[in-house]
Amino acid sequence: MTDYLRERFEDVDLTPGQGKISATVAVGLGLLSLLGGFCFLFPNLLTTPEFRAFYSADVLRMVLFAGIAIAFCAGFISVWRHQDPRYGLAGMIMACMAALLGSGRIDVPPVDGRSLYAGLDYFILTLLVLALVFIPMERIYPKDPEQRVLRRGWITDMKYFLFSHVGLQLISFFTVIPIQVFLHDKVDIGFQQAIASQPLWLQFIEILIVVDLGSYWIHRAFHEVPWLWKFHAVHHSTQQMDWLASSRLHLVEIVANRFVGYLPIFILGFSPSAVYAYLVFISFHAIFIHANVRFRFPLLRWVIATPEFHHWHHSSEDEAVDKNYAAFLPLYDKLFGTLHMPDKLAARYGTRASTQVPEGVVQQFTFPFRRSS
Numbered sequence: 619m620t621d622y623l624r625e626r627f628e629d630v631d632l633t634p635g636q637g638k639i640s641a642t643v644a645v646g647l648g649l650l651s652l653l654g655g656f657c658f659l660f661p662n663l664l665t666t667p668e669f670r671a672f673y674s675a676d677v678l679r680m681v682l683f684a685g686i687a688i689a690f691c692a693g694f695i696s697v698w699r700h701q702d703p704r705y706g707l708a709g710m711i712m713a714c715m716a717a718l719l720g721s722g723r724i725d726v727p728p729v730d731g732r733s734l735y736a737g738l739d740y741f742i743l744t745l746l747v748l749a750l751v752f753i754p755m756e757r758i759y760p761k762d763p764e765q766r767v768l769r770r771g772w773i774t775d776m777k778y779f780l781f782s783h784v785g786l787q788l789i790s791f792f793t794v795i796p797i798q799v800f801l802h803d804k805v806d807i808g809f810q811q812a813i814a815s816q817p818l819w820l821q822f823i824e825i826l827i828v829v830d831l832g833s834y835w836i837h838r839a840f841h842e843v844p845w846l847w848k849f850h851a852v853h854h855s856t857q858q859m860d861w862l863a864s865s866r867l868h869l870v871e872i873v874a875n876r877f878v879g880y881l882p883i884f885i886l887g888f889s890p891s892a893v894y895a896y897l898v899f900i901s902f903h904a905i906f907i908h909a910n911v912r913f914r915f916p917l918l919r920w921v922i923a924t925p926e927f928h929h930w931h932h933s934s935e936d937e938a939v940d941k942n943y944a945a946f947l948p949l950y951d952k953l954f955g956t957l958h959m960p961d962k963l964a965a966r967y968g969t970r971a972s973t974q975v976p977e978g979v980v981q982q983f984t985f986p987f988r989r990s991s
Contacts, residue, residue: 623773624977630768637700642768644693644709646749650742651685652712655719657739658682664738666786682720685746689713734787741783752861752909761912761925761963762858769858777979779865782872793876797884810887821892822899825883826946829896832878834950837943840871847973848986855975855982857968859929864908868983903946908932912963919959922946926963933964 632639657664658679665673690713696706753767782789813821840850852868867875883893907928915924923946931942941958944950951957969975975985 627768628773629766629770632767635699637696637698637706640692641696641700641705641709644689644696644706645712646709647685647689648693648709648712648716650746651682651689651716652719653738654678654682654685654742655716657742659719662735664736666737666740667735669739679720682716686713686716686720689716736784737786738784740786741780744783745779748861748905752905756860756910759911759913761910761929765858765860765910769860771856771858771977772860772862774977774979774982775856775862775866778867779862781869781979782865782867789872789876792873793880797877797881801884805885805887807887813887814889818889818892818895821888822895824886825888825892825896826900828882828886829879829900830944830946831950832882833875833945834943834954836874836878837945838954838956840874841940841943845986851969851973851975852982852985854932854934854967854969854973856932858910859908859932859967860910861905861908864905868986870986900946920948923948927959929964929967930958930960932967934966934968934970935964938964939970 630638630642632642661670689709693706693708693710693713696709697703698706700706757767813824816824837850840846849868849870853866853871856863856866888896903923907923907925909925911925913924914926918924919926923942923944927942927948930938933939937960938958941956942948942951943956948957948959975982
């Protein structure tokens with residue numbers, strides 16, 4: 619099935635006038651609308667408990683039916699313009715099915731956060747917003763103008779994106795919960811209250827500084843410790859950089875990064891508002907620095923990590939290997955001798971010949987556990 623999808627939906631030429639753009643919109647929005655319909659039908663199981671209090675059923679239903687309408691119209695256009703009408707028809711069918719499911723309700727009372735759920739709503743909303751922001755940005759300001767929206771490897775990255783959002787509870791189980799259980803009676807409440815009483819902007823800056831220091835060293839370890847590198851090599855296996863490439867992370871690395879990031883936040887006791895602001899900002903930033911954009915930021919690039927800075931980290935060129943570990947503050951790379959910021963942009967990505975990472979999520983998950991031949 620995966621090979622079938624790769625063959626037909628990767629490295630696709632979306633030149634206007636062929637009906638392929640409308641087919642892509644129809645299938646993409648049709649599928650998201652269908653998944654959204656299931657969220658309306660089974661909100662207890664498929665929606666994130668922390669988000670339910672902010673939902674307005676009327677607004678979400680309006681968004682759902684707008685997506686359905688656009689998907690149906692795009693499918694109709696594709697059937698009319700495309701030599702192969704199957705994809706347009708598929709989008710129209712999924713839109714109709716979503717319309718039937720969309721009659722459900724989402725005004726579900728709050729439930730115990732420990733109940734089993736899949737954050738499908740988180741996946742749908744995040745994907746929709748990010749796609750609307752980054753796809754036009756990468757088309758207007760591309761670093762590599764020849765790179766296609768449906769590039770080689772995007773299906774694998776989309777699966778990682780799906781897991782990291784739908785599997786939010788599973789990831790929390792291995793990171794947040796262990797820290798809370800083992801350290802809840804070992805922290806200084808008075809010290810935490812003093813930290814939390816600081817202005818939010820100051821707490822935000824402190825979180826960036828503290829967490830990024832830990833992230834620098836865990837990132838460096840994943841590069842320089844051979845058995846850890848096999849996990850991180852999965853992230854570096856993408857050969858074309860764009861916003862979706864940031865999602866390609868092995869589960870072991872996700873857990874390690876979340877654990878290292880959450881540990882100082884919990885111990886120091888930053889206020890929830892500062893933590894949420896940090897999480898929203900750093901999540902968007904992590905996607906932005908992987909994007910296929912040509913922004914240089916001549917002065918800012920020495921202060922915070924930019925796409926130029928992080929693209930060099932992903933480069934397989936000899937001069938760039940094991941450089942630019944910081945997630946946000948290049949200062950740490952400058953202090954510890956790993957900064958690389960030449961006047962040109964990175965030109966080649968992926969792992970070097972000594973590390974050959976297989977295609978596919980399952981193969982990449984098992985890759986670090988295989989014995990070297």
